[in-house]
Amino acid sequence: MNEATQAEEIRDNWIQDNISRKNAGDVLLALTGYRDNQIKTHWLSADGKMKAVTTTCVDAQFASLSPSMPEVAWDEREIHDLFGYQPVGHPDLRPLVRTPRWPDTFFPLQKRSDDFAQWNDVEPDNPAKVVEGEGITIMKVGPTHAGIIESGHFVFSIIGENILHLDAHLFQNHRGVEKALESLPIQEAKPLISRICGADTVSHQYNFLSAMENLAGRRVPESVEWQRIILLESERILSHLNDLAQIPAGVGFTVAHQRGLAMKESWQKGLAAIFGHRFLFDAMYQEKMMASKKEQLQQLLVSLETMWMKWRKLVSRQQGFHDRMHGVGVVKREDAEQLGAVGVALRATGVSVDMRTIMPLYRHNRIHIPQVTGGDVEARFQVRLQEVEHSFALIRNALEHLQGKNQEASWRIPDDLTGEVVSYSESPHGLNVHVVQMKNGVIERYHVRSGAYRNWPVLALAVAGNAVADFPLINKSFELCYSCADR
């Protein structure tokens, strides 16, 4: 075989193998680039089995999957920016993460040594994609905002009152987390993992621990598993309460907004008293605490539920509120599936996918998936309502299994782990994946693909055709974090 046909074969196999995984109904966990010219996808099938598909860059090029799998369009742009590998055939290879301020030769994930010189003294703006034509206005928002929110830059193409196209320029908050994790001794990585995102921190901690345990061959004691469920569900409640409180703010329903925030605050105060942190940072690394706090948590749950019932009544009887949410920011089921939507945004279109049904951690639980369709703001609101109540039940059940005293001293991660492992969980914002490569106890590569990352392009699609004035409402119904997308 000559070189050209060999290269062609590599290309065709890469595309074909990935398409057949997708057609088999597998879930794409991540598309990951590596320093040694390797690119891999990891797929998960419904029975929990994982499969990797690999390709190798030739002359720093690889075949783009984006034309047939639009959900990886961002991932491939990111690999192009951070490694300098070019996805050949990509329909839109504008910079995603890097800005004109980055030195041309700077590919942060490519080299181990810091070959960094100096930021260019120019504006960080990347070219925007806009719609051109008569009567079309371009409206730019951000990166700084008028309230207390994370930074993002949005370029709207508008006609009259309606949005034709939204080009979301995220990564304003890109710090370089994946690189910062490389070569860190494993104990020092823990606080950083916790802080990848304030809204999904427990899910990130879980992924990290489960990756390390997988490599170390640790069998996690059942009592520790129940504690983990309690922490994951406590975070889901916290995050959903926040998001449910924000949606009424999007339509000026201040009473529901403020009472929602008050519920969140009381839950947060309670969690801080029990687990020592208002956002549960580093909470899962501690394994010893629970049994003694059982009653405290039970009481906290009762008092939250009392507030919750009143709040639910308040929001369900306001027909005007539901009218405002109905039919706004619609995501069609086909589009959600095509773009690889995850979490609440996906389930709100009628797709019953929740990673908890596959996670071994939840094997003794029956996961109830809300049956909601419509894909609009209302549907996303309803999914969260039901999921909060399901989390109450899951915590109750877990508390019952926490019998007696848990004497478990916290597990110490061995200092000599080697190998590659992929871990995942259902965060409040959907499928959250970590791809971890270790060598002799040191992190070689750490790739984080969070739920928000997958859903940003879905949000951009959801706002098209809606009134500009509804953008805040639609945005809040997704309530995507920037931090774990930008990293």
Place this chain on the structure above:
Amino acid sequence: MNQRKKSLQLRHVDAGSCNACEQELTALLSKDLDIQHYGIDVVASPRHADALVVTGPVTDTMQPALKKVWDAVPKPRQLIAVGDCAAGCGVFQNAYASHGGVESALKKPDLTIRGCPPDPAKILDMLREMMQN
């Protein structure tokens, strides 16, 4: 300057936070702490602000925007760093696209509120103290 004892208008810029600091700033506006009660508020434009509140370690992409917002705040003005990241001692300190806090990215803050994230009650106390001085 006397007016400042009665009111403090804040403009916020997130410069790479993990969003927990933002959530705690938002908690200041909830009915529990109700900062408006003390004459403190968050305003939409830097032109209307007495002080700029910065969260996050200041990413390189946000650095020029942060500088522009600061330049737009009328004098006399104050710069407030909220959280360990902005204070220059957070977990992202050594990441390649982080400028390592407000001081190295812009200038020494007039007030630094430590914590990861700082408790909202502590933020409120320190803001009120600043108003008195």
